[in-house]
Amino acid sequence: MKSPQALQTTPAPDSAVVRGPDEVEVRLRVNGEIRRLSIEPRVSLLDALRDRLDLHGTKKGCNQGACGACTVWVDRRRVLACLTLAISCENREITTIEGLADGDVLHPMQEAFLDADAFQCGYCTPGQIMSAVALLAEGHAGDDEIKEWMSGNLCRCAAYPHIRAAIRRVRDEQGGDRAAH
Amino acid sequence: MRPISYSRVSDVSTAIGTVAADPGSAFLAGGTTQVDLLRIYVEQPRRLVDINDLPLKQVEELPGGGLRLGGLARMSDVAEHPTVRQRYPMVSESLLLGASPQLRHMASVAGNLMQRVRCTYFRDTEAACNKRAPGTGCSAMDGVNRGHAVLGTSDCCIATHPSDLGVALMALDAVVRTEGPAGQRSIPIDDFYLLPGTTPEREHPLTHGELVTGIDLPPLPVAARSRYIKIRDRESYEFALVAVAIAMSVVDGRIAEIRLALGGLATKPWRARAAERVLDGAPATADSFTRAAEAELAGAVPHGMNAFKIELGKRTIVRALTETAQREESA
Ligand SMILES: Cc1cc2nc3c(=O)[nH]c(=O)nc-3n(C[C@H](O)[C@H](O)[C@H](O)COP(=O)(O)OP(=O)(O)OC[C@H]3O[C@@H](n4cnc5c(N)ncnc54)[C@H](O)[C@@H]3O)c2cc1C
Ligand code: SF4
Numbered sequence: 315m316k317s318p319q320a321l322q323t324t325p326a327p328d329s330a331v332v333r334g335p336d337e338v339e340v341r342l343r344v345n346g347e348i349r350r351l352s353i354e355p356r357v358s359l360l361d362a363l364r365d366r367l368d369l370h371g372t373k374k375g376c377n378q379g380a381c382g383a384c385t386v387w388v389d390r391r392r393v394l395a396c397l398t399l400a401i402s403c404e405n406r407e408i409t410t411i412e413g414l415a416d417g418d419v420l421h422p423m424q425e426a427f428l429d430a431d432a433f434q435c436g437y438c439t440p441g442q443i444m445s446a447v448a449l450l451a452e453g454h455a456g457d458d459e460i461k462e463w464m465s466g467n468l469c470r471c472a473a474y475p476h477i478r479a480a481i482r483r484v485r486d487e488q489g490g491d492r493a494a495h
Numbered sequence: 496m497r498p499i500s501y502s503r504v505s506d507v508s509t510a511i512g513t514v515a516a517d518p519g520s521a522f523l524a525g526g527t528t529q530v531d532l533l534r535i536y537v538e539q540p541r542r543l544v545d546i547n548d549l550p551l552k553q554v555e556e557l558p559g560g561g562l563r564l565g566g567l568a569r570m571s572d573v574a575e576h577p578t579v580r581q582r583y584p585m586v587s588e589s590l591l592l593g594a595s596p597q598l599r600h601m602a603s604v605a606g607n608l609m610q611r612v613r614c615t616y617f618r619d620t621e622a623a624c625n626k627r628a629p630g631t632g633c634s635a636m637d638g639v640n641r642g643h644a645v646l647g648t649s650d651c652c653i654a655t656h657p658s659d660l661g662v663a664l665m666a667l668d669a670v671v672r673t674e675g676p677a678g679q680r681s682i683p684i685d686d687f688y689l690l691p692g693t694t695p696e697r698e699h700p701l702t703h704g705e706l707v708t709g710i711d712l713p714p715l716p717v718a719a720r721s722r723y724i725k726i727r728d729r730e731s732y733e734f735a736l737v738a739v740a741i742a743m744s745v746v747d748g749r750i751a752e753i754r755l756a757l758g759g760l761a762t763k764p765w766r767a768r769a770a771e772r773v774l775d776g777a778p779a780t781a782d783s784f785t786r787a788a789e790a791e792l793a794g795a796v797p798h799g800m801n802a803f804k805i806e807l808g809k810r811t812i813v814r815a816l817t818e819t820a821q822r823e824e825s826a
C-alpha cells in the first residue's frame with residue numbers, strides 16, 4: 315500500500331487556471347497512495363472513489379448529505395464524500411474504509427463491530443466505522459455523548475445499540491477518549 | 496448534475512475578481528449547499544471558484560472585546576473555539592445543534608449564512624416556486640407546508656430560513672463583513688437577510704462576486720450566559736421547528752437586559768423585538784413571559800399545516816425565558 319509515490323507532494327494548482335468542464339487530470343492521495351484519474355470537475359469524491367478507483371467500501375445512500383453512508387476522512391477529518399467534489403481534494407489526504415486495516419490486521423473498531431454484532435445488512439457500516447474512529451479522536455466519546463456525535467450516520471436496520479457498544483468497547487480498550495487513527 | 500468548470504484561488508482579490516467577471520460562476524466553500532443544489536439542478540452555475548485556500552479561517556479578538564469569525568472558519572472549529580464557548584455560548588450551541596459532525600467539519604460559517612431554504616418545492620425543479628423561478632407561483636401556500644414560516648411571510652414565499660447560526664447572530668447584532676468589486680462593506684446582520692416580499696429570489700443585499708470575509712461579534716457581557724434552544728422532529732441531525740437564542744440578565748427581579756431571536760418560525764432569522772419591548776424592565780415573572788410570547792406571535796400568519804408552530808413558538812419562548820430567569824436567580 316505504501317508506494318514510494320506516496321512521499322511526493324502534489325503541486326498546488328495554478329489559481330488562475332480554469333479546469334473543465336471536460337475531463338481533466340486529477341491527482342488524489344487515497345489511503346497513502348497517489349492515484350491519477352481523468353474526471354470532469356463535477357464528479358463527487360464518492361463517485362470518483364467508487365466508479366473510478368474501484369474502492370467500493372464507501373457507500374452511496376442518499377447522495378445529499380442526509381445519511382452518512384459515504385463518510386470518509388479528508389485530512390483526517392470525517393466528511394461526506396457525496397457533497398465533496400473530487401477535484402477539490404487535490405493536496406488533501408483521503409482515507410477510506412479500505413485504508414483503515416493494517417494489511418490483514420483489522421482496525422480495532424472493525425474488530426469491535428464484528429464482535430458486538432454492530433450491523434445487520436452492513437450498508438451503513440463503513441460510514442459508521444469511519445465516523446466512529448474519528449469520534450474517538452475528536453474526544454466526544456462519553457457514554458452520554460456517543461449518541462449525539464454519531465447522529466450523522468443513519469442505520470436503516472437500527473443497529474444503534476450495538477454500534478454504540480462497539481464504540482464504547484474500543485474507547486475503553488484504548489483508555490479514554492483518544493484513539494490512534 | 497450539469498457540467499461545470501473549476502478554479503481554485505488562494506487570495507481574496509483573485510476570488511472576487513474571478514467570480515465578479517463571470518456571471519455564470521459561484522463561490523465554492525464547504526459545498527454542503529452548493530454541491531447538493533447543483534446535483535438537483537436548483538443552482539446552475541457553470542463554474543465554481545473554490546475559495547477553501549483563502550486565509551479566512553481564523554477566529555480573532557477585536558479591539559474592545561468583540562470577536563471576528565473568518566468567513567471560511569468551519570462550523571465545527573468555531574463551535575469548539577474556547578473563546579466562542581466562553582463569551583458567546585449561544586453561537587457555539589447553535590452550531591453544534593445543526594447538521595451533523597461530518598457536515599460541520601465541511602461547512603463554513605459564511606456558507607452557513609448563505610445556505611438556501613429547505614422547502615421541498617424549491618428543491619424540486621418540476622414544482623412552481625417563486626424563489627427558484629420567479630413568477631411561477633408558490634406551491635407551498637396550499638401544499639405540504641408543515642415546516643414553513645409563520646412570520647415575515649409574503650404572498651410570494653413562506654419558506655423558513657434554515658440557518659441556526661443566523662439566529663444567534665441576530666440576537667447578538669453581529670455584523671457581516673464583505674469584500675466585493677466595489678470594496679469592503681460592513682452589513683448589520685438584520686440587513687444581511689431580506690424578507691421575501693415580492694422578490695423572494697433575492698435573499699441578501701450582496702452583489703455578484705461579493706465575498707463574505709468574516710462575521711464580527713460585538714462585545715456583549717450578558718452573552719456569556721446565553722443559550723440556544725432548538726425544538727425539532729428528531730433529537731439530532733434535523734432542522735428547527737422552533738429555535739430560541741436568548742441572553743438575559745435579571746436585577747432585583749426585573750429584566751435588565753434581554754436579547755431574543757427566533758429560528759424555524761420566520762423567513763429570515765428573526766429578532767423578537769416585540770417580545771423584547773414587553774420584557775425590557777419588566778418583572779421576570781411568568782406573566783411577563785407569556786405577554787412577551789403573545790406579542791411576538793401576534794402577527795403570525797398560519798398556512799394550514801404549520802399552524803401548530805404559533806403555539807409551539809410561544810411555548811418555547813416562555814420556556815427559554817423561564818429557564819434563563821431561574822439560572823439568573825441561582826447565579
Ligand atoms: C443534511 C443537512 C442537514 C443540515 N442541517 C442544518 C441545520 O440543522 N442547521 C443549519 O444551520 N444548517 C444545516 N445545514 C446546512 C449547512 O449548515 C450549510 O449547507 C452549510 O453551512 C453551508 O456552508 P458551506 O461552506 O458548505 O457552503 P457552500 O455549499 O460551499 O456554499 C453555499 C452558498 O454560499 C455561497 N458562499 C459560500 N461561501 C461564501 C462566501 N465566503 N461569501 C459569499 N458567498 C459564499 C456559495 O456560492 C453558495 O451559494 C444542513 C445541511 C445538510 C446537507
Ligand atoms: S415557499 Fe418559497 S421556496 Fe417554497 S415553493 Fe413557495 S416560493 Fe418556493
Ligand code: FES
Nearest residue numbers: 375376377382396
Ligand atoms: S450518501 Fe453522502 S450522506 Fe448519504
Ligand code: FES
Nearest residue numbers: 434436469470471
Ligand atoms: S446495518 Fe443495515 S443500514 Fe445499518
